[in-house]
Amino acid sequence: MSEDYSKVTREYLFGTWKYQKTWNPKVIVKAEGTRFTDSTGKSYLDFSSQLVCSNLGHSNEAVKKAVADQGAELSYIAPGFTTPVAAKLARKLAEVAPGDICKSYFSVGGAEANEAAVKIARFYTKAPKLIARFRSYHGATSGAISLTGDPRRLYAPVPPGTVHAPDVYCYRCPFGLEHPGCGVRCAEYIGEIIEMEGAGNVAALFVEPIVGSNGILVPPDDYMPRLREICTETGTLLVADEVMTGFGRTGEWFCVNHWGVVPDIITLAKGLTSAYVPFSATMVRKPIADYFEEDNLFCHGQTYANHPIGCAAGLAAVEEYQRLGLVARAKKMGEYLGKRLNELQDSHPSVGEVRGKGLFWGIEPVKNRETKEPFATRKQRFEPTMLGTMAGEALKKGVYFMTVLNTMIFAPPLIVTEEEIDEGLGVVDEVLKLADAECT
Structure with a gap:
């Protein structure tokens, strides 16, 4: 490759969530299955499905064909019209969604779905x-x-109106308690917030069923059911942000299925199209859908709502999850990944906790297991950290995984094999020695 596209990128494009002078991106030219290749010909095992979105793996033929065929036939039409592919996808999502969740609004990304x-x-x-x-x-x-x-x-002013609550973070409980003796205090506290704010004043509670980029925080089994009870009792809508956890990632179609919980609204993106096309969905239960069938205006829309190519990618992706049995496969392979990660904990003093479900796992390294001293504080979100160093060394060895502050995220495509898991964790085993060396 004659031209330096990394240099061109640095000159003309902003890098996301970083100080610009620190960015020297690798130029990626190809991806297939669980691997991607840079402009030098070096191949990398994708051990985080990029940003936990390439659930089907790269270069799936069925999705590529669906996108190409739809683009050739009808690449765009205003959302006031409909298309066969939009109708088919909306119906298909209603078939796989939890409970009576039945109606969708399609947009272009997870943020837009939550908006x-x-x-x-x-x-x-x-x-x-x-x-x-x-x-x-x-x-x-x-x-x-x-x-x-x-x-x-x-880092920027935000609209008012949101009250934040403590997390379901059993490893570092914000209340200093231990489950199950805690009585799920973190859930009960949310109920108290709703009461103090005035139940009639609170429209919705937004939760990631398993917190994603903030730590792969897996709740105890009584947490989500208790939130569902609290929301029902107070007339507050429960919104499940399944942008990361949806479409088989945790070994169920949707993460809330682990606990038999039906949210009032569910938001989806990433795995919905396996990131082949930017696309998302906001889905609602029947009472909410029925509300807008009455004399109540649905006052929302976007130019790219119901985009035909996005719908085609989504429909093909969902059909591929079904055809390949990837939801069940994620559960099975996730058991193997979890077992291997726990073995790493036994051999590395820096591994404080291993947590996850399906093919959605994290390691939280610490400097000291007794004190749980972290390698970085929240104030260091955009600073160089030990975890960033480990990820950089892993990349040199041909394995890519995400790190966010104090969590190493392992979420390979759902097509991953045991051999590829072993390959990835072989490199993780090596780079954890860097953290071990700083343990006290």
Whole structure:
């Protein structure tokens, strides 16, 4: 490759979530299956499905063909019209969604899906306030970032109206308690917030069923059912942000299925198209759908709503999950990945906790297992950290995985094999020695 496209990129494109002078991106030219290749010909095992979105793996023929065929036939039409592919996808999603979740609004990304959920919740309840959690990420747009508890929220003014609650973080319980003796205090506290804010003033509670980029925080089994009870008792809508966890990622079609919980609204993106096309969905239960069938205006829309190519990618992706049995496969392979990660914990003093479900796992390294001293604080969100160093060394060895502050994220495509898991964890085993060397 004659031209230096990394240099061109640095000159003409912003890098996301980083100081620009630190960015020297690799130029990626090809991806297939669980691997991607840079401009030098070096291949990398994709051990995080990029940003936990390439669930089907790269270069799936069925999805590529669906996108190409739809583009050739009808690449765009205004959302006031409909298309066969939009109708088919909406029906297909209703078939696989939990409970009586039955109607969709299609947009172009997870943040937009959550923005739509905010408006729908406020339309339906007539209440202004929202509740979200401190360790959360719901998107970068103005409304979505106001829900977000992640430190990224602190870098720009956000709209008022969101109250943040403590997390379900048993390893570092914000209440200093231990489950199950805690009585799921973190859930009960949310109930108290709703009571103090005034139940009629709170439109919705937004939660990631398993917190994603803020730590792969897996709740105890009584947490989500208790939130469902609290929301039902107070007339607050429960919104499940399944942008990361949906479409087989955790070994179920949707993460809430692990606990038999049906949210009022569910937001989807990433795995919906396996990232072949930017696309998302906001889905609602039947009472909310029926509300807008009455004399109540659905006052929301976008130019790219119901985009035909996005719908084609989504429909093909969902059909591929079904054809290949990838939801069940994610559960099976996730058991193997979890077992191997726990073996790493036994051999590395820096591994504080291993947590996850399906093919959605994280390691939280610590400097000291007894004190749980972290390698970085939340204030260091955009600074060089030990975990960033480990990820960089892994990349040199041909394995890519995400790190966010104090969590190493392992979420390979659902087509991953045991041999590829062993390959990836072989490199993880090596780079963890860097953290081990700083343990006290």
